Amino acid sequence: MAPNDVNLYLVGFMGTGKTTVSRIVAARLGHRWLDSDHEIERLQGRTISDIFATDGEAAFRGMERDFIHNGHPAERTVVACGGGLVIQEGMLAALQARGVVICLHATVETILRRTAGNRARPLLNVEDPEQRVRTLYAARDPIYRRAGSVILTDNRPQIDIVQHVLRVYRRDAEDFLRARGRPVDGLKA
Numbered sequence: 318m319a320p321n322d323v324n325l326y327l328v329g330f331m332g333t334g335k336t337t338v339s340r341i342v343a344a345r346l347g348h349r350w351l352d353s354d355h356e357i358e359r360l361q362g363r364t365i366s367d368i369f370a371t372d373g374e375a376a377f378r379g380m381e382r383d384f385i386h387n388g389h390p391a392e393r394t395v396v397a398c399g400g401g402l403v404i405q406e407g408m409l410a411a412l413q414a415r416g417v418v419i420c421l422h423a424t425v426e427t428i429l430r431r432t433a434g435n436r437a438r439p440l441l442n443v444e445d446p447e448q449r450v451r452t453l454y455a456a457r458d459p460i461y462r463r464a465g466s467v468i469l470t471d472n473r474p475q476i477d478i479v480q481h482v483l484r485v486y487r488r489d490a491e492d493f494l495r496a497r498g499r500p501v502d503g504l505k506a
Contacts, residue, residue: 318392318499320490321346324416325395327482328403329461330454332431333421334470334478335397341479342486343395352397353384360388365399378405385411403464404457417489418465419482425454427471465489 325342327335336352343350357380358364368377381402389396394416403409403418412418423431429450461467466485470478491501 318494320487320494320501322392323486323490323493324390324392325482325486325490326398326412326416326418327396327421328398328412328418328464329400329421330423330428330457331400332428333423334475335400335421337475338421338470338478338482339395339397341475342482345479345483346395346486347393349390349394350397351389351394353381353402354397354399356384356388357381357399360384381405382408382411385415391415400453400457404460409460409464413465417486417493419485419489420461420464420467421470421478421482422461422467423470425451428454 325339325346325348327339327342329335339352340350342348354365357368357377361368361380363371365377368380378401381399382405385402385408398412403412409418429447432446432450466489468478468481468485494501
């Protein structure tokens with residue numbers, strides 16, 4: 318396996334740019350692109366909002382776990398992970414065992430601006446979406462910061478974020494292979 322074959326998982330809070338950035342990064346790398354939320358919707362034949370409403374959040378989290386364990390290729394894939402995926406017990410380790418994990422990060426203010434009025438996010442379909450974002454952010458932020466390299470997306474041109482992700486991915490993919498005793502560029506780690 319070459320460093321460019323290693324999967325890349327973008328994690329982070331909603332509104333940090335995971336879907337948009339991952340799509341561009343996948344195209345640049347020549348990798349397959351998947352969004353965990355979109356894949357779950359496709360497989361279930363219904364929206365995440367519908368899944369939350371009929372089956373509940375716990376059922377959706379189970380679908381996320383199944384997607385990571387069984388629902389995507391083991392190589393040459395860039396995955397935009399739903400905001401709550403990496404928060405679940407054992408999921409960070411599962412991602413790190415499968416590839417490079419990079420966290421896209423933004424301030425609460427940026428997230429509020431980017432998600433304002435978005436009714437497609439079931440966790441924000443509450444009376445006070447701003448308070449919900451602040452509460453979730455406070456609880457999740459420490460986990461995101463442990464997930465892998467953190468790249469800030471506030472007030473940065475998209476191309477800068479993409480280039481930063483690519484640089485970190487290339488470095489971390491080599492480290493991923495070395496940690497598993499695999500050859501990198503023809504040399505034994």
